[in-house]
Amino acid sequence: MKIGELAHRSGLTPSRIRFYERIGLLKAVDRKANGYRSYPAEAVTILGLIALAQGAGFSLDEIRGLLPADLEHWEHDALVGALTRKVADIETLQARLTRSKAHLLQVIDEIEARPDDIDCATNARRVLTRLLGEDAEMPVASLRAKQF
Amino acid sequence: MKIGELAHRSGLTPSRIRFYERIGLLKAVDRKANGYRSYPAEAVTILGLIALAQGAGFSLDEIRGLLPADLEHWEHDALVGALTRKVADIETLQARLTRSKAHLLQVIDEIEARPDDIDCATNARRVLTRLLGEDAEMPVASLRAKQF
DNA sequence: CCTGACATTCAAGTTAACTTTAAGGTCAAG
């Protein structure tokens, strides 16, 4: 299988597949006489697995550390450990998101539920003062992504 | 107030404050005769607000579009709209994280609960086949962050 | 008057995960 077909079958681009090879995520593959890469059927599975792991929140570096040379021989303990840590990471992030959401809803409420006897400027000051009194959180990259 | 003191009081670095000015997030500030920036007390509030908004998931671009020239005169509708959209974004991300977590836990279980009459390689094939049959998710940047 | 802690600018570097560009080889079909 040439790289174009592998790209088609895995849903990745050829440049991405070559990139993965360059950074050592994919081991160097056989070449035909003309220099073209020639992939075994298993490559589709490997690429699918990489995409899957990425979707679950693993970086390419992490994936490289976990992906075995042979798809049938995994380092169970390292793998289960990494999966377990990722679950914990997700839980941490979920807790943050829950707090962020509650904060945002509170601000929306404070803006919309302003009593008639308080003018906008005063209400703005009030909200600002309360907001800046609480401890701040660090940015969460994924919330700024155009698409997720 | 010079930039060093503002940095100290806001918890940001001077370079970051200058950077915010350069990209138009902070309007150009008064200068002393020697060229040093001279900030009003309000600047601490503005920077605190920017950091807060970042923590809630807003990009600097988004923040620039929402921050008013005068902290007491906000564009209520645009602001409430943006806050509401951000809440929706958070909910979308939370749903994804919940699915990811469930997937990870299922994989952990399939690895650990392998029946004694099935060998590792067979179990690996079984898990892989099931995994790659499901529809994949796109990467979530925040799960790969070193710190969050 | 000198030293050290500040301040200034502009340009370039950082990170991750790719894509794009440029310049060129291969090959089947018409």
Add this chain to the structure above:
DNA sequence: CTTGACCTTAAAGTTAACTTGAATGTCAGG
């Protein structure tokens, strides 16, 4: 024998949000 769809490489560009570096200026204290 030419066209177009592939393939190759290496290097540079992309994005966001900063930081770092280089070269230089300012100023208060001893």
